[in-house]
Amino acid sequence: MARVSADQLHDLRRRVLRDDDPEIYHPDPRDGDATSLHYAGFIGSRLVVSASFFPSAPPMNPSLVTFQLRYMATDFDVQGRGYGARVLAFAEEDLRSLGVGQLWANGRDTALGFYETVGWLRLEGSEHLSPETMLPHTVIYKRLASDAVAP
Numbered sequence: 001m002a003r004v005s006a007d008q009l010h011d012l013r014r015r016v017l018r019d020d021d022p023e024i025y026h027p028d029p030r031d032g033d034a035t036s037l038h039y040a041g042f043i044g045s046r047l048v049v050s051a052s053f054f055p056s057a058p059p060m061n062p063s064l065v066t067f068q069l070r071y072m073a074t075d076f077d078v079q080g081r082g083y084g085a086r087v088l089a090f091a092e093e094d095l096r097s098l099g100v101g102q103l104w105a106n107g108r109d110t111a112l113g114f115y116e117t118v119g120w121l122r123l124e125g126s127e128h129l130s131p132e133t134m135l136p137h138t139v140i141y142k143r144l145a146s147d148a149v150a151p
Contacts, residue, residue, distance in 0.1 A: 001039065001040070001041050001086055001089075001090035001091075002039070002040055002042070002090075003037060003039055003094070004038050004039065004040045005038060006028070006031035006032065006036065006038045006052060007027075007031070008040060008047065009038055009040060009047070009050040009052065009071065010025075010027055011047075012047055012048075012049075012050050012073050012075060013050060013071045013073050015073075015075075016073035016074065016075065016076065017071060017133075018133075028052070028054070028070065028071070030054050031052070033054070035054075035055050036052065036053065036054050036055075037052070037053045037067070037091070037094070037095070038050070038051075038052045038053075039051045039052070039053075039087050039090060039091040039094075040087065041083045041084075041087040041090075043078070043083075047075075048074065048075045048078045048083050049072075049073065049074045049075070049078075049083040049086075049087045050071060050073045050087075051069060051071065051072045051073075051084075051087050051088060052069070052070050052071045053067040053068065053069055053070075053091060053095060053103070054067060054068050054070060055067055055068075056068035056104070058104050058141070059104060059126070059139055059141075060102075060123060060141060061101070061102055061141075061143075064101030064102045064143075064145060065099055065100050065101045066100070066101065066103065066104060067095060067100050067103055068103070068104055068105060069103055069104070070105065072088075072105070072111075084114060084118075085114075085117070085118050089118070092142070092144060096144045096145075100145075101143070101144055101145035102141055102142065102143045102144055102145065103120075103141060103142045103144065104123075104139060104141040104142075105120075105139070105140050105141075106128075106130060106137040106139060106140075107120070107137060107138055107139070107140040108130075108135055108137055109127075109135070109136040109137060109138055110135075112138060112140070115140050119142055120140045120141065120142045121140060121141055121142065122138050122139070122140055123138070123139040123140065123141060126138055126139035
C-alpha cells in the first residue's frame, strides 16, 4: 500500500467505475490539489486498488476535519481478496496521523456490505441516485478521532 499520484489511478478508475468508457470518465479536477491524497495497492508492480481522499465539508459532524473518499476501485479479478480493506486501513491510519477526524463517502449500494465490514456506518435517510452514474448510493462515514460523536 502506498500514497501515489492521481494520474496513476485514472486507468483503474475508468475501467472499474465507468465501465471502461473513456467518453464518460473524466479525472477529478481536485486530483492535483496539494491537499488531495491518493492511495493504491499493488500486486507486484500491478495496480489493483485505488482510493482518493479530498478535503470536504461533511454531511455530519461539521466540527471535525473531514475528507471525502472518492473513486474506491478494486480490479475485477481481485475483488473480495482483501486489497480494498488493506488500502483503506493504510489510508485511514495515514489520514488519522494528519489530524483527520472523520471520513465520508457516497457509497455505491452494491458495496455497502464491504464498507460496513471495515467499520463504516450508513447515514440514515441519505439514500440517493448518483448524478454521475445514476446508480443507487448511500452516504457512509467513519470516525477516525476517538472523541468524534455520531451524527
